[in-house]
Structure formats: C-alpha cells, structure tokens
Amino acid sequence: MVLLDSSPPGVLPRRRPARPGQLSFDELGTPLREVTFVVLDLETTGGSHRDDAITEIGAVKVRGGEQLGELATLVDPGRGLPPQVVALTGITTAMVTGAPRIQAVLPTLLEFLSGAVLVAHNAAFDVGFLRAACEQHGHTWPRPPVLCTARLARAVLSRDEAPSVRLGALARLFGAATAPIHRALADARATVDVLHGLLERVGNVGVQSLEELLDLARESTPHRPTTEQRRKRVLAESLPSAPGVYLFRGARDEVLYVGTSGDLRRRVRSYFTSGERRRRVRDMVAQAERVDSVVCAHALEAAVHELRLIAGHQPRYNRRSRTPLRAWWVALTAEAFPRFSVVTTPRDGAFGPFRSRQQAVAAMETVLDAVPLRSCTQRIPARGAAASPCALHELGRCGAPCAGLQTVEEYAPAVAAATALVEGRDDGPLRRLADEVAALGEKQRYEAAVRRRDRLAGLIVALTRSQRLAALAAVDELIGARPDGTGGWEIAVIRCGRLAAAGVARRGVPPMPVIDALRAGAQTVIPGDGPLRGAPAEEVWLLHRWLSTGGTRLVHCEPAWAEPARSAAAWTSWAERARPVGPLPD
Known part of the structure; x- marks a missing residue:
C-alpha cells in the first residue's frame, strides 16, 4: 500500500484534529472551499459487492483545489481474476498475489476518509463494496456524506454539452490531466479534475455550500x-x-x-x-x-x-394553527336542568378543546355513559314539563325531568358529578366506565368492549389535556428557567397561560438579575373568560410542554401551580396501555 502526502520532502505531514465521519448539521453549511473531499475509485473482480471482491483502491484527498494526499494499493481478493477483468484493467492474478488483503487495508482507508466527503463516479458501486467489506470484517461503516460526480454532472451539464456522463467523456470535456484507464489511482485523479470542473459550474445555479451541493446531486431529481x-x-x-x-x-x-x-x-x-x-x-x-x-x-x-x-x-401556505382560537368545547348549559352542549366559545367549567365537532360529541357521549345527565335538547322549566319519558328513562339513564318525574334538587347530583369529573375532583365516572370495559371482556363481548375502551381512552386524553391546560392558565405569574446546554439558562415569564417575556442568561452571567429585569418588563396580561382565561390552547400547551420537560426549573410561581388530585391524568397509563381485551371473532 502506498500512502502519499503533499508535504515537502523531509517534512512530516501536519496532523489535523480528528473529526467524526458524519458531518454535523452545522458543518453541512460549510463553504465549498473549506470542504475536504476524498475522491475514490475501486477496481474489483466484477460488478456485485455480494459476489465479487476489491482488487485495487485509489484515493485522492483535496480541499480548496489543493491536493492533500493520495492512497493507492492493490488488494488480494483471495481468488483468481476473471479474463474479462484482466483484459479491462490490466491487473492480473500474479499482480495481486501477495498484496494485502482487504481486512488489512480497511483501517487505513477509513482513517483516510475520516471527516471528508466521499466522492466517486457512479458512487453507489464503490460505496456498496466498501460497506460490504466493513460488514464482513467487523468495521462500522462511518456513513460519510457521498457525492456522485455522474449525478452531479447530469444536474449541472446540459445534454447538448455532455451527451454522456461516463468518466472518460467528462475527463475529455474538462481537459483532465490524467486519462482514466480502469486503474484505481489514475481514475481517481481523473475524477478529481472532473470534480473541480463541475464545482466551477455549480456557482451558476447558486450553489456555494456543501449542503446545496449534496442536494443538487441527490437521487430524487424530480424535486x-x-x-x-x-x-x-x-x-x-x-x-x-x-x-x-x-x-x-x-x-x-x-x-x-x-x-x-x-x-x-x-x-x-x-x-x-x-x-x-x-x-x-x-x-x-x-x-x-x-x-x-x-x-x-x-x-x-x-x-x-x-x-x-x-x-x-393566516398565511395560505401554513396548514396547522391557522385558526388557534377556533376549537370545540363541551360545556354545561345554564338552565334549571343543565345538559352538555358542544360550543365554540369556551365557558367556565367547559372541557376541551377539540379539533372537530365529532371529537367533542364523542367525548360528551362517553361522559353521558357514566353520568345520568339528560341528553335531550329541549329546554325544561324548573317545575318540570308534561312530556312523555323517552327510552333512556326506561333504561335507567335519565330521571325524565321532561316528564316532571325529577325535580331540580333530585337532578343536581348528576350535575355535580359531571362538574367534579371535568374539574378533576372525582374520577369515579372513569372508574365505572373502565369496570364496564372489563365486564364486557369477561362476557366475551369483545367488539363492544373494544369500542368502549377506545371511547374511554379518548375521553381520558381529552380530560387530561383540558385539566392540565386549565391548571397552568390559572397561575397569574410563573417564571421558569431551563438549562441551555452550554452552562446558561433560557428564561420565560408566563402569565395566565401566555408568554409575557423571554430571555437568556449566558454562561457566567448571574441569572437572577436577568430574571428580575424580564419580570419588570414583562407584558401585562388581562385574563379573559373560560377555563383558559382567554389564552389560546396551543400556546398554553406549548408552555406546559416546555415547563414539564428538559429539566426546566420553577423560579417563581404565584399562586401555586397544581393539578387536581383526582384528575384524568391518573388514568393516562391505562389509556396508553389499553390493548384488545380478547380475540375478535372472525
């Protein structure tokens, strides 16, 4: 194996800091003049990395138009070379006999590739052989960024200028100093000249960074x-x-x-x-x-x-969050015999929000399975009415106030139970619904059990979200600080479910003076009506997620931020692990 460096004779090559094989997101924006390329070519015993083996490796390392080094070696494939390969490349079995095997060459080659962009003509061929060699001999393929000069040429050059993107044709087009002759190092040198010729052209289409270059040559040409x-x-x-x-x-x-x-x-x-x-x-x-x-x-x-x-x-190209104030809520009506109603304007005591009316109706109907509120929509006076009881009364799910069979006082416990469920003070209705799911499963009524289970899981998710949002919106002022990962703090002042101020205390800066300044200049928030006090639900949920993840610390909270003890959150694990309660019939 021959490893050449561009350093003057008698001078040791300058060692560069080791870099990971996969470039980071920040490095993907590197200007092209600062990118290190390793231009590679392989000769093999055939065209399949599954059945054939590498016989020769040639690689040239360049950056900013300057050659940094070369690597060249024959490789003993451990078998005789087919006559057609000998005729094409001139490499004979005698030439590779005694050469190092690929397992001895790989460590040096991978080190040579470290931190660079791998360039090859028809790169999928070369990369396939290298990946297969790494897998066969216990090396981790470093997954370097790969640039195919054939694809790049087709993206940059017109078909009139370059009817063919074969390496020989491109080498002639760009006047390469070395002609490709199906020998690894010679072909790699020719590919370097082709690469430099293409890099001179990519500026015409606005490409100046590595990210843009890789995008230009990527496989999905229709995009x-x-x-x-x-x-x-x-x-x-x-x-x-x-x-x-x-x-x-x-x-x-x-x-x-x-x-x-x-x-x-x-x-x-x-x-x-x-x-x-x-x-x-x-x-x-x-x-x-x-x-x-x-x-x-x-x-x-x-x-x-x-x-x-x-x-x-409301930009027409944004799909999500165009109408964050538009949502559906489930609320009790204000009348002598209250009932649940789906509304778009949240009232105190409502739960939600839901993205569609259908979701709100499904949650409302699930609650009615456990709480004996009336489901009819007629307005009933306090002293009752003379209507005939409906079928729900016969099923024991309604006291029939419409027929005067239930007074306001007798109806009040159902209203109190529904209110306690929504506010998180009593999860008894959820327990009763879960018991019904289990009972249906024991009776082998699996389809009914699955339907009940899914409806209950949806209700638990909706109530949990609603109660958590309402709890945060109820806090007049909350200040949180999250580590920024570099020794500093990200700070947020939250008032009535809205972000009132934001700032950072960099590493080495005392955070409390920054917090005091942010608090003094924070936006004044006047709370509105409804469970979220007028705050948009998406903003409250965004703040809740930030406060409850990432190691955020509470610096100040007035009044205390607390969620109800019997909230639906206690049932979240039940909803998440809900599985079919038995085999469904064919």
Whole structure:
C-alpha cells in the first residue's frame, strides 16, 4: 500500500484534529472551499459487492483545489481474476498475489476518509463494496456524506454539452490531466479534475455550500429546484444566524408562510434546495419576494411568536394553527336542568378543546355513559314539563325531568358529578366506565368492549389535556428557567397561560438579575373568560410542554401551580396501555 502526502520532502505531514465521519448539521453549511473531499475509485473482480471482491483502491484527498494526499494499493481478493477483468484493467492474478488483503487495508482507508466527503463516479458501486467489506470484517461503516460526480454532472451539464456522463467523456470535456484507464489511482485523479470542473459550474445555479451541493446531486431529481428558485437564496443573506421566526412575503407584501428555526439564515436557505420536497411550499417559494425575520431569545419564544403570527396573518401556505382560537368545547348549559352542549366559545367549567365537532360529541357521549345527565335538547322549566319519558328513562339513564318525574334538587347530583369529573375532583365516572370495559371482556363481548375502551381512552386524553391546560392558565405569574446546554439558562415569564417575556442568561452571567429585569418588563396580561382565561390552547400547551420537560426549573410561581388530585391524568397509563381485551371473532 502506498500512502502519499503533499508535504515537502523531509517534512512530516501536519496532523489535523480528528473529526467524526458524519458531518454535523452545522458543518453541512460549510463553504465549498473549506470542504475536504476524498475522491475514490475501486477496481474489483466484477460488478456485485455480494459476489465479487476489491482488487485495487485509489484515493485522492483535496480541499480548496489543493491536493492533500493520495492512497493507492492493490488488494488480494483471495481468488483468481476473471479474463474479462484482466483484459479491462490490466491487473492480473500474479499482480495481486501477495498484496494485502482487504481486512488489512480497511483501517487505513477509513482513517483516510475520516471527516471528508466521499466522492466517486457512479458512487453507489464503490460505496456498496466498501460497506460490504466493513460488514464482513467487523468495521462500522462511518456513513460519510457521498457525492456522485455522474449525478452531479447530469444536474449541472446540459445534454447538448455532455451527451454522456461516463468518466472518460467528462475527463475529455474538462481537459483532465490524467486519462482514466480502469486503474484505481489514475481514475481517481481523473475524477478529481472532473470534480473541480463541475464545482466551477455549480456557482451558476447558486450553489456555494456543501449542503446545496449534496442536494443538487441527490437521487430524487424530480424535486430539484429550478435555477430561478436557487437564485432566490439571496433572500436569506440578510437574515441572522439566530433563533427566531421567519415570514415569506409575496409581491403584494402579503405573508405567504411563517416558520421557526434555531438558525434563521440556514433554515431559510434550505428552502431553495432540493431538501424541501413539499409541493405547496415549493410553490410558495416561487412566489416569495422577501423574507422578514423576528429574532427571539430561544426556541420557546420563537414557537410562541410563530403561533401568534400565523393566527394574525393566516398565511395560505401554513396548514396547522391557522385558526388557534377556533376549537370545540363541551360545556354545561345554564338552565334549571343543565345538559352538555358542544360550543365554540369556551365557558367556565367547559372541557376541551377539540379539533372537530365529532371529537367533542364523542367525548360528551362517553361522559353521558357514566353520568345520568339528560341528553335531550329541549329546554325544561324548573317545575318540570308534561312530556312523555323517552327510552333512556326506561333504561335507567335519565330521571325524565321532561316528564316532571325529577325535580331540580333530585337532578343536581348528576350535575355535580359531571362538574367534579371535568374539574378533576372525582374520577369515579372513569372508574365505572373502565369496570364496564372489563365486564364486557369477561362476557366475551369483545367488539363492544373494544369500542368502549377506545371511547374511554379518548375521553381520558381529552380530560387530561383540558385539566392540565386549565391548571397552568390559572397561575397569574410563573417564571421558569431551563438549562441551555452550554452552562446558561433560557428564561420565560408566563402569565395566565401566555408568554409575557423571554430571555437568556449566558454562561457566567448571574441569572437572577436577568430574571428580575424580564419580570419588570414583562407584558401585562388581562385574563379573559373560560377555563383558559382567554389564552389560546396551543400556546398554553406549548408552555406546559416546555415547563414539564428538559429539566426546566420553577423560579417563581404565584399562586401555586397544581393539578387536581383526582384528575384524568391518573388514568393516562391505562389509556396508553389499553390493548384488545380478547380475540375478535372472525
């Protein structure tokens, strides 16, 4: 094996810091001049990595147009070479006999590839053989970024200019100093010249970073952006590399799309590459004329601003959260004999929200299975009415106040039971419904049991969410601090279920003065009506998730943040582990 370095004679090669084989997300934005490429070529005994073996390896390491080193070796495949391979490459069985076996070569080759982008012509062939060799000999394939010069050529060159993207044809097109002759090192050198020729062309389609280069050459060619879309990446040039919210605007300054990112500039640039495959978003990018941004202290503030901007502008290319204030709730009516009603305006004592009326109705009907509230919609005066009892009265599920068979006082316990269930003060109805599921299973009424089980699980999820949101919205002021992973803190001031202020205390900065300043300048929140005190449910849930995950600490809370002791949350594990209660009949 021959390992060459570009250092002057007598000078030891400069050692570079070891880097992982897989580039990080940050490194994917590296300018092309700073990317290290290892251009590789293999010769083999045939075309299948399952049945054939490597006979020769050639690799050239380059960066910024400068050659850093070469690696070349013959490899003993442990078998004779077929005549057609000898005729094509000139490598004979005698030449490879006594050469190192692939298991001896692999460690050096993998070290040579470390931290670089693997480049090959028809790269799937070479990568397939290397992966198979690693699996066979106990090495972990490092999964380096792979660039195929054949695919890149087809993406960059027109068919008139390059009818063929074979290595020999491209080498002639770009005037390669070395002609490919089906020998590994010679072909790798020729591929280096082809790569440099292609890199000179990619700037014409707006490619300047490694991420964009890999996207340009990726397999899914139908998703490749047009040249005009790539040129629009200049819309991202003025954006900061900071967390926040971005807004795509159209020709009439209308907001087309709102999104959030931890790095605004990098995220917006990604919209102009083939990494973005959503058809509607690609259509949006084609119409975009400007991108505005709102820099935020951290990801939580960015997510909240995104919700608010989507609600305010209602961009036609955003599908979720366009109407965060529009939802369905289940609430008791205000009359002598209250009943459950599905409403769009939450009232005190309501539970929800639900994304559809059908979901709200299903939850309401499940509660009525355990609580003897009336389900009829007629308005009944306090002294009763003269209607005939319905079938529910005969089934024992209604006291028939409509027929004057139940007074207001006799009806009140059912109202109290429903209110206690919604507020989390009594989970008895949930227990009764769970017992009914078990009883149906014991009677081998499996289909009915499964239906009841699924409805009960849905009710538990809905009540848990509702009670947790209401508990957080009931807190007048709460201050949380979450470790930012670098020794600092992300801080949020929450009032009545809304984010009132956000900031950061970097490593080495005392957090309490920052918290005091944020608290003093926080937004004043006037609570509204309903269980969430007027706060949007999606924002409250976003804040709840941030407070209950990631090691967030409560710095201040007034009044105490507490969830009801008999809430539906105690039944969450039951809902999550719910399984079929028996074999369903054929």
